[in-house]
Amino acid sequence: MSRQSFLAVCGLIGGVSLWAATSARPRQPAAKALPDPVQERLVALAGSVRLAEESLAKRADEEVLFRRLADLAEVDKVRYTGPAPRVIKNPTAQGAGNPVILTAYTFFPRKRPAGPKLPLVVLVHGGVHGNFNSSNVHVLRELLAQGYAVLAPDYRGSSGYGQEFRQLIDYGGLEVEDVFAGKQWVLENHPDVDPQRVGIMGWSHGGLITLMNLFAHPMDFRAGYAGVPVCDLVARMGYKSQGYRELFSAPYHIGKTAEEDVNEYRRRSPAWNAEKLRTPLLIHTTTNDEDVNVLEVEHLIKALKAAGKTFEHRVYKDAPGGHAFNRIDTKLAKESRAEVYRFLASHLSPPNPVK
DSSP states (O other), rough: OOOHHHHHHHHHHHHHHHHHHHHOOOOOOOOOOOHHHHHHHHHHHHHHHHHHHHHHHHHHHHHHHHHOOOOOOOOEEEEEEEOOOSSSSSSSSSTTTOOEEEEEEEEEEOOOSSOOOEEEEEEEOOOOOOOOOOOHHHHHHHHHHHTOEEEEOHHHHHHHOHHHHTTOOTTTTTHHHHHOOOOOOOOOTTTTEEEEEEEEEEEEEEHHEEEEHHHHHTTSSSSEEEOOOOOHHHHHHHHSSSHHHHHHHTTTTTTTTTTTOOHHHHHHOOGGGGGGGOOOOOEETTTTTTSSHHHHHHHHHHHHHHHTTOOEEEEEESOGGGGGTSSSSSHHHHHHHHHHHHHHHHHOOSSSSSO
16 A cells, blocks of 8 residues: 555544544534624615615605596695504603504595585505505596595505504504594595595405494495405414414514414404494405405305395406406406496495496
């Protein structure tokens, strides 16, 4: 064996021996990693950038919204107050417990008959941390053409207003009262609106808020429409992702999971409050909804029937567009919305109803 080969073998044997010796020793627990201040600052910076982007996007979209309605509507952006926050970080701080300042858009038709008061539709946006935006222009134009005044509130938790407002979110809770407070603001400040002809409508999360307003304030709305509405938060927490569930169990929000407080999630769910319905209601959903599983709406429908309630509903079979099936520009979507408008018109009597 050459000298080089001998040394290589010795080195290999020595390495194996060292490995065997160290492997036989009991392993020490790894030291707990200390927080990385640089990483923490990067995460905070990324959050600040995201919020700034949301705010800029909101302002830009607002300009689009106003411009696309200029021919039909007198548009205004107003501020009013809703209930105090549910979670107050420092109850002894100056101003703690003050009412939350909210923003809403009002749309009044430019052409209106002289004399008679206008019917009002409260149009509620959807999305967890969503906001009212220009995706609603086609619905707004259709409502304005019929002669409705429209209120569109950005209730607590809506995006585009900064971190503090975002973390006021109260899904199925005080946001319901935010929307109702907006309706009250219109009636107090616009004597040309008929308080006896007020309707409310929304899709998805906006559908949930619509339903919960009808249940909480049955004498204040003449009719309501809920499209593909979130109806059962207990079931929803079961089929959604962990990231989605964490939006609800966050300390500034509900603060507990559905497993930890199932009754709180039921309290915020239309399907578990169906016995409270007193107002004419139309519900639409589709079996292929990729966001709100049809089982949620089926639960609501069954609960309303079990409670002996009178209401209207239609469950579409695999409607093209899924969750957005009657908010897009297809023939089916327009026909479905026409059904909604005919239903509302039968209770709100707008000047130019859809035939």
